[in-house]
Amino acid sequence: MTNQLRKSKKIFYGWWIVLAGTIVNAVATGTYWHGFGAFFDPIVNEFKWSRALTSVAPALQRSEGAAFGPFVGIAINKFGPRNVMLFGIILCGIGFxxxxxxxxxxxxxxxxxxxxxxxTFGTFLVVSTSVANWFIQKRALALSAASTGSGFGGFLVPALIWLISIQGWRNSLELIGIAFLIIGIPCALVMRSKPEDYGMFPDNIDPKESKNPKSSIEKNYGTKEALKSPTFWTFATVLGISQLMMSANVHLIPALTSFGFTRQVAGFIIGIGVNITNFSGRILSGLFGDRLNKKHILTFAFFCQCLGLIIFSYSTTIFELIFFMFFWGLGFGLSVPTRLAITGDYFGRTNYGTILSLIMTVGSIFGIISPVAVGWGYDVLGNYRQPFLILALISSVSIPGMYFIQPMDNKSK
Structure with missing residues (x-):
């Protein structure tokens, strides 16, 4: 297998990992991250549960991410991303x-x-760790390419709403579980650890032969060293605050229906409209993430998300929702790959998986609160507008927070 990987001169093997990760991210996003909102109303209507209580389900995802996130990084280092992803994909199929x-x-x-x-064990974190390990110079491009899967996945939401309308939510979930296994297992088999394990180099560039060897060399920090730094805790907290907005995704489709739009229109807005700009943001992140200051890109992304959510809370017409789609989707698309790339830039590759999982653990604490709080806000206030507006205003703290973060090496000077 090592010889086969090394002989693949036409296409660097790291790009095959990117492709497999893109597919997995697309399936996970289309069926759960964005897609679970399509199941929300049918489940609430059948069981007559409160929206706050039903929102505990996505909150559980955040709490499990907080509890098991650090173990994902450890598991990747010990068992390799392929075995960890296989384990996670099988659990996903069973779960659906x-x-x-x-x-x-x-x-x-x-x-x-x-x-x-x-x-937690089979999708986003494993994909990001694997991709980051195979690239340095083109890390932002590779991570944004892998994250475009999330943009593709969003386009599945209208199809998911259609499937639920003809098959019901139960049969739809069962079909998704089977599809997850059929698609996810082959993708997991593509995953590999570091290129050095197979006689290759990150970006397929030998530092000795590189025209700019310094760009192929990075400083790596240990997990304990990172945990002792203000950079880690500031960065993790800022991302956590921004996570308040992203974790409320499950309520976007129910909110639009409560605003008076049909489920089909809501599915189109969230599944197609938002994801066009979401997808565009991920592409822009890849094109400019390795050229511009990533911190400034992420600051701008948070601004766009907050502005989009404010517009959303006041929207009463399709015309107003167009502005929501633009700002929310663009900010969402820019933020995901950029935050992953910054993590690698700040802390290096050696302990990337563990450090990223710890950052996500801190963020999960905020993510647990958001969906339940928005659902509770609807139960108490009788509308989604005020909860989303409050959420946007609180999340705006992430804008100056991100702008003033300094890398670890700068803090030591």
Missing amino acids: ITLSHTNSLLWFFISTSILTLGL
Whole structure:
């Protein structure tokens, strides 16, 4: 296998990892990260649960991410990304299938826990770690390419709403579970650890032969060293505050229907409209992320997301939602790959998986609060407008927070 990887001169193997990661991210996003909102109303309507109570399910994903995130990085270092992803993908398939047989609140929470544990070990974190390990000079480009899967996945939401309308939410979840296994397992088999393990170099560039060898060499920080630094805690907290907005995604489709739009229109707005600009943001991140100051890109992304959410909370017409789609989607698309690339720039490759998982653990604390708080806000206030407006104003703290962060090496000077 090592010889086969080394002989692949036409296409650097790291790009095959990017492709596999793109597919996995697309399936995970289309069926859960953005897609779960399509199941929200049907489940609430059947069981007559409150929206705050039903929102505990996505909050469980955040809590499990907080609890198990650090172990994902450790597992990747010990067992390799391929085995970790296989484990996660299988759990995802089982989780979707068991969720389709929900008959009580307890079963709903157990099934969601299995599913979200699988997502934690089988998708975003493993993909990001694998890709970051194979690239240095083109890290932002590679990570943005892999994250475009999330943009592609968003386009599945209207199809998901259509599937639920003809098959029901139970059969739809069962079909998704089977599809997750069929698509995810082959992608997991593509994953590899570091290029050095196979006689190659990051970016397929030998530092000795590079025209700019310094750009192929980076400083790596240990996990304990990172945890002792103000940079880590400031960065993790700022990302966590921004996570308040992203974690409320599950309420976007229900909110639009409460605003008077049909489920089909809501699905088009979130699944197609937002993801056109979302996808564009990820492409722009790849094109400019290795050229411009990533910190400034991420600051701008947070500004766009906050502005988009404010517009969303006041929207009453399609025309107003167009502005929401532009700013929210662009900010979302710019932020995801950029935050991953900054993590590699600030802390290096050696402990990337563990450090990224710890950053995500801090962010998960904020992510746990958001969906439940928005659902509770609807139950108490009777509308989604005020909860989303408050969420946007609180999240705006991330804008100056990100702008004033300094890398670890700068702090030591």
